[in-house]
Amino acid sequence: MKLHFDLGTVLQGDYGALFLHGIEMTLAMAALAWLLSLVVGVLLTIVRMTQFRAAEALVGAYVAYHRNVPMLVQILFWYFGISNILPLALQDLLNQYNSQFIFAVIAIGLCSAAYLTEDIRSGLRAISYGQIEATRALGLNFFDGMRFVVLPQALRYAIPPMINNAVVLLKNTSLAMAIGAAELTYVTRQIENETFLSFESYSVATFVYLGLSLVIMLCGARIAMHYRTPGVK
Template sequence: MKLHFDMASVLQGDYGALFLHGIELTLAMTALAWVLSLVVGILLTLIRMTQSRVATAFVSTYVAYHRNVPMLVQILFWYFGIAAILPGPVQDVLNDYNGQFLFAVIAIGLCSGAYLSEDIRSGLRAIPFGQFEASRALGLNFFKTMRHVVLPQALRNAIPPMVNHAVLLFKNTSLAMAIGAAELTYVTRKIENETFLSFETYLVATIVYLLISLAIMLAGARVASHYRIPGVK
């Protein structure tokens, strides 16, 4: 039995351009969702630090929801559920301007923000309580204490787990295929359906995912090493 291996057919011409488009969309989705998740994570941490019962209950509920509901379900909920209750003109705009991409970014970013808030919270625990007291003794209010003293250290402490979640977020962008976002997994499936070159097509996608994941991990390791707080292991 003769094996046929035709990698060139899935990398040249229109298929090569389609792969590049899928990679670009995946990277854009990853970057935007990561920024959103970081903002959400910091806000949830600040809300929890107020020590209000209502605030703590809100954050706990938010984190529990996003941890226990599959991300795919959350993406489908945003695209089919939330979109359905929006005004007609807004729906039309979203349909004209790649609403699949936007809803995928929102769903993935909000979900990842729940995990990042726990990472940042763990980073806070590594900060001696005396620094809080010293900041307040110097006349800094709660928000200035968090902004200038506590959060910068907490974020530096939390870099390693945050990098792990960045890789996980990148891989989870593949779930956006379910709503038709033309990211890497979507275009891989499309090319495979048209060429019937399953091995070659999925091999390309596998290599791309692997290389980008390793690049994120390497960049994260360098950032963690650069911003590591002296004396903290």
């Protein structure tokens, strides 16, 4: 039996343009979600470092929720649940600017922040308590000490797990297809349905995800090497 491999059909013309659009959407979604997760993750870490029991409990509950509820459920909750309780004017505005994309970014970013804050927390454990005492000796308040002394060091230690988190986040953007976001997996399925070229379509998607993940890991390795703490292997 002769196998027929028609890769050209899914890479040329409208299908090729559709693949490019899916890749662009995936990269934009991953980048924005990662930035959101970084901001929220750092804020959660700062709140946890205040050592107020109520604040620590809230952060713990946030982390427990996002780490134990499947990300797909969180995406569906934001798109079908949260969106319905928003004012109608805001719903209409979001629909004009691709609400599927927006809610996917929010859900993925907030979920990833729960993992990112644990990565930063592990970096904090690598910092001696003397560093925190030194900030007080210099007359810095809590927030200035965190900003200028503690967090920069913690982020350097946390770079490797943060890079792993970025790779996982990239792959999790594929879950946004459940709400109709036209990212790479969504357009791949659309092309496969129209061409019936399942092997070719998903082969392209597989190699794109693999390539993007390898690029992130290679760039992450360079960043980790550049910001490596002297004396730490």
